[in-house]
Amino acid sequence: MRAVIVRSFGGSEVLEVAEVPLPAPGPGQVRIRVTAAAVQPADLHTRSGGLAQAGLMLPREVIGLGWDVAGTIDDIGSGVTEFAIGDTVFGLSDRLDVALGTHADQVILEAAAVALAPRTVSAIEAATVPLNALTAAQSLDLLGLPTGATVLITGAAGAVGGYAVELAVAHGLRVVATAGSADADAVRKLGAEFFVPRGERLGDAVRALVPGGVDGALDAAVLGVEALDAVRSSGAFTALVGGAEPAALRGIRVANTWIRADGRRLAELAALVDAGRLTPRVAETFPLDRVADAHDLLAAGRLRGRPVLIP
Known part of the structure; x- marks a missing residue:
C-alpha cells in the first residue's frame, strides 16, 4: 500500500509517496481503507520540522503524515464490538510521532478515535470535520x-x-x-x-x-x-x-486547547452535520500522488476549507 511520508524536514519537495507494508490492527484498533483525508496546517508543520523544533515530537527515520480520515473499516482488532467490517466511518489520528498517518491507502486507528460518518455528506466533506x-x-x-x-x-x-x-x-x-x-x-x-x-x-x-x-x-x-x-x-x-x-x-x-481524539464527540458532530447545523468545507481535492500540490495550496493561505487527498 501507499503512504505519504517524510524522511527529512523541509518544503513540499521532501514529501514522498512510498510503498509500505499493510498494517494489521491490534487489540482495540480498526483498520480503515481511506476514501478521503484532509490536509491540515499541522501536516505542514510536521513536514517542515516545526513541531520537532518546538519539542512536540521526536525526529525519526520515517514520519507519516495525516490526521483526519473518512473511509470504510476493512479489518478489526480483538475487543472491538462497536464497529463491523464495512462500516463507513471518520476519525482522527492525534499522535504526532507515527510512521503511518492517514495520508495513505489504509490506516490503523484506535476504535475510540472513530465514529460512524455523517450520512448526509460525502466522505470528502466528512474528512474535513474531525481535527x-x-x-x-x-x-x-x-x-x-x-x-x-x-x-x-x-x-x-x-x-x-x-x-x-x-x-x-x-x-x-x-x-x-x-x-x-x-x-x-x-x-x-x-x-x-x-x-x-x-x-x-x-x-x-x-x-x-x-x-x-x-x-x-x-x-x-x-x-x-x-x-x-x-x-x-x-x-x-x-x-x-x-x-x-x-x-x-x-x-x-x-x-x-490541546486536541485529542474522541470518537463519542465525533458521533455528536456527525449528528450536527446530518441536522444541517455543522457545515464541512472543501477547498480542493487531490490524488495522493499530488500531495505536494495540496501542501502548497494550503501554505498559500486564505482558504475557506481544507484540501483533501483522495487515495
Whole structure:
C-alpha cells in the first residue's frame, strides 16, 4: 500500500509517496481503507520540522503524515464490538510521532478515535470535520460559558473558526465574529450575531457591541493580546497554538486547547452535520500522488476549507 511520508524536514519537495507494508490492527484498533483525508496546517508543520523544533515530537527515520480520515473499516482488532467490517466511518489520528498517518491507502486507528460518518455528506466533506471541529468543540468546552453568554471567535471564516461559530450557536452562545470584510455575509450565515472586520482595533470594536467586553474568546486567528483585550475582566480565553497564549491579564482565565481524539464527540458532530447545523468545507481535492500540490495550496493561505487527498 501507499503512504505519504517524510524522511527529512523541509518544503513540499521532501514529501514522498512510498510503498509500505499493510498494517494489521491490534487489540482495540480498526483498520480503515481511506476514501478521503484532509490536509491540515499541522501536516505542514510536521513536514517542515516545526513541531520537532518546538519539542512536540521526536525526529525519526520515517514520519507519516495525516490526521483526519473518512473511509470504510476493512479489518478489526480483538475487543472491538462497536464497529463491523464495512462500516463507513471518520476519525482522527492525534499522535504526532507515527510512521503511518492517514495520508495513505489504509490506516490503523484506535476504535475510540472513530465514529460512524455523517450520512448526509460525502466522505470528502466528512474528512474535513474531525481535527477542526473537535478543536472548536474542545475549545468551547475549555471556555465553559453558560447559555446566553457572549463569545468572540477570531478567524471566523477559517476552518476551525467556521466550525466554532456554528458550534457556539448550537450551544446557545451569542457570537461576535471577526474575519476579513469580504467574509462578513458568509460568517453571519454561520450564525454570528455580530461581525467585526479584520483591521479594526478589536478590543474597542467589540466593546462597542458588547459593553464591558465578551465573556470569552476563542482565538482561532492567533491574535493573542489583541483578542484578550475584547474579553471582560475575569472572563475566559483559549489559544489554539502552544506558546501563543497571552498573559492572564485582568483575572482572565487563559488556556491552550490541546486536541485529542474522541470518537463519542465525533458521533455528536456527525449528528450536527446530518441536522444541517455543522457545515464541512472543501477547498480542493487531490490524488495522493499530488500531495505536494495540496501542501502548497494550503501554505498559500486564505482558504475557506481544507484540501483533501483522495487515495
